[in-house]
Amino acid sequence: MFAVGVFAQGPVSSPPAPPxxxxxxxxxxxxxxxxxIREDRTQIKQNYTDEVRTLRQNMADKTLEERVEAIEQLRARRESFMQDMMAHRESFRATLEQRKLELKDAIEAKRADMATHLQERVSDENKQRVVEKIDQRFDALNEKLTNHFINVLDRLDAILLKIKVRAEKAKTNGADISAVEVAIEAAEEAIAEARTAAEEQALKTYTIEIEGEETLRANVGEVRQQLGDDLKGVREIIKEARAAVVDSLKVLARIQNVNDEVEGEEEEDEDATGTSTEDNDQ
Structure with a gap:
C-alpha cells in the first residue's frame, strides 16, 4: 500500500492524500x-436455555390451569429469544457491511496497484483486462459463498433450537435426556466453530501478484488455488456442524416419549417434530 502526494504549484498546495x-x-x-458478538450470542442462548429449563422444571407439580399459564410464558420467552437472535444477526451483518465499506478504498488501491503492474509487466492488453476481471471475480465469489455459509449456519441454529425444545418437553414428561444434551452441546460448539471460520473468511481479500507475462497464468492460478482451499476449509467445518446437528436429532429420536405432549401444550410448537436438516451447504 502507498500514498501518492499531490502537490500544486504556487502558494496554495493540497495536503498529501491519506493512505x-x-x-x-x-x-x-x-x-x-x-x-x-460471539460472547453476546452465547449469553443470549444461555439465558434462554436457563429460563426455559426453570419454567419446565416448575411445571411438574402445577395444576392444569397453572401449566397452561406456564406454557404461555414459554411461548412468550421463545418469541422474545427469536427476536433477540434476529436482532443479533442483523447487528452482525451491519458490522460486516461496515468493515467492507472500510476496506473499499484499500481494495481499490490494491486493484490500481495491480493495474499498474500489469501495464508495466504485461504487454498484451487483452490479458491485462482478463486478469483484472478475474481479480474482481475472486472477491465476488468469496462474498457470495461466505454469505451462503452464514445463512446455512443460521438455519442449523434454528433446527438445533427445535431439537432443544423437543428435548425439554421430553424431560418434562420424565425422560432422561442426558445423551441428547451432550449431543446438543457438541452441535452448539461445532456451529460456533464453523461460524467463526465463515465470519473471518468473509473479510478476506485476494491479491494477484504480477511478476511478468511468462508467469501470469501461474500467478493467477496460485490465488485461485488459495481461495479454493480457504472456501473448501470453511465448507468442511460447516459439514461437521451439520453432522453434529443430525446426530443430535438422531439421539433425540431414540427417546421413548419424545413426541408425547405435555398436558395443556398440545398446540405449542407443532412443527418442531418436522425438523429437517436438509440444508444445502455446498
Missing amino acids: PPDFKEIQETYKEQLGE
Whole structure:
C-alpha cells in the first residue's frame, strides 16, 4: 500500500492524500468485534436455555390451569429469544457491511496497484483486462459463498433450537435426556466453530501478484488455488456442524416419549417434530 502526494504549484498546495486503510488493521479490528458478538450470542442462548429449563422444571407439580399459564410464558420467552437472535444477526451483518465499506478504498488501491503492474509487466492488453476481471471475480465469489455459509449456519441454529425444545418437553414428561444434551452441546460448539471460520473468511481479500507475462497464468492460478482451499476449509467445518446437528436429532429420536405432549401444550410448537436438516451447504 502507498500514498501518492499531490502537490500544486504556487502558494496554495493540497495536503498529501491519506493512505488507504490497512487490510490487516481492519481485519484485526473486525476479529475483535466478532469476539464480542460471539460472547453476546452465547449469553443470549444461555439465558434462554436457563429460563426455559426453570419454567419446565416448575411445571411438574402445577395444576392444569397453572401449566397452561406456564406454557404461555414459554411461548412468550421463545418469541422474545427469536427476536433477540434476529436482532443479533442483523447487528452482525451491519458490522460486516461496515468493515467492507472500510476496506473499499484499500481494495481499490490494491486493484490500481495491480493495474499498474500489469501495464508495466504485461504487454498484451487483452490479458491485462482478463486478469483484472478475474481479480474482481475472486472477491465476488468469496462474498457470495461466505454469505451462503452464514445463512446455512443460521438455519442449523434454528433446527438445533427445535431439537432443544423437543428435548425439554421430553424431560418434562420424565425422560432422561442426558445423551441428547451432550449431543446438543457438541452441535452448539461445532456451529460456533464453523461460524467463526465463515465470519473471518468473509473479510478476506485476494491479491494477484504480477511478476511478468511468462508467469501470469501461474500467478493467477496460485490465488485461485488459495481461495479454493480457504472456501473448501470453511465448507468442511460447516459439514461437521451439520453432522453434529443430525446426530443430535438422531439421539433425540431414540427417546421413548419424545413426541408425547405435555398436558395443556398440545398446540405449542407443532412443527418442531418436522425438523429437517436438509440444508444445502455446498
